[in-house]
Amino acid sequence: MKNIPEINHCIPNPRAYWCPFCKAHNTYDFDGESYFCNACYGAWPSIPGSSTSMIRPGQQLRWKPVFIVVTGLLFLVGVSLGLEDLYRTGGNWNYSTFFGIAVMLVGFGVFSGFCAWAIHHNLKQWSAWASAQRRKSPEELRQEALDHPFQPEYDNSEDFTEWAEQFLSSEEVEQLHEKYGESEDGEKREARIVLRVEGESQEPPPPAPGE
Numbered sequence: 624m625k626n627i628p629e630i631n632h633c634i635p636n637p638r639a640y641w642c643p644f645c646k647a648h649n650t651y652d653f654d655g656e657s658y659f660c661n662a663c664y665g666a667w668p669s670i671p672g673s674s675t676s677m678i679r680p681g682q683q684l685r686w687k688p689v690f691i692v693v694t695g696l697l698f699l700v701g702v703s704l705g706l707e708d709l710y711r712t713g714g715n716w717n718y719s720t721f722f723g724i725a726v727m728l729v730g731f732g733v734f735s736g737f738c739a740w741a742i743h744h745n746l747k748q749w750s751a752w753a754s755a756q757r758r759k760s761p762e763e764l765r766q767e768a769l770d771h772p773f774q775p776e777y778d779n780s781e782d783f784t785e786w787a788e789q790f791l792s793s794e795e796v797e798q799l800h801e802k803y804g805e806s807e808d809g810e811k812r813e814a815r816i817v818l819r820v821e822g823e824s825q826e827p828p829p830p831a832p833g834e
């Protein structure tokens with residue numbers, strides 16, 4: 624059993640990590656800094672300055688105005704400082720600390736503007752996808768998830784738990800672990816039972832659910 628029918632990775636969820644290349648809420652690898660899609664590992668054409676990792680649209684939406692305002696302020700202050708300095712020196716390109724600061728501010732402004740643009744680009748892709756998905760029926764979405772080239776697979780890992788908790792409550796995720804974690808193969812089941820006995824009490828393990 625590989626596919627997780629409880630979670631449809633083709634249904635838009637702005638709070639969940641989304642891969643702009645695969646156009647799905649794929650499972651990921653978290654390297655401590657970035658979230659890499661398990662299907663393409665960030666192979667989608669990257670925008671320099673932005674990461675190739677997955678994005679969380681809800682989060683990007685909040686950051687967009689911040690970057691726009693910061694970009695505007697940096698340019699405004701940087702350019703006016705620079706012009707003032709040029710005016711003061713009568714147009715002689717005398718390098719001054721003042722002018723250096725102005726150039727630096729504009730430089731940060733360019734970087735910040737780039738981030739704003741990357742966020743804008745990501746969100747545009749996201750909203751196009753999300754609105755197309757919202758026009759589909761539940762049955763169409765289910766079929767699309769099944770036909771998708773990437774299928775989220777059950778994995779007894781923290782990354783998987785974190786991924787699943789984007790869509791389900793922690794109790795529901797615990798049920799996923801019970802369901803898939805123990806029925807994968809005998810070895811794993813035994814290992815988990817041993818762990819459980821050691822971790823909790825000397826109670827006998829519960830009988831495996833008959834399938």
Ligand SMILES: [Zn+2]
Pocket residue numbers: 642643644645646649660661662663664665
């Ligand atoms: Zn991907």
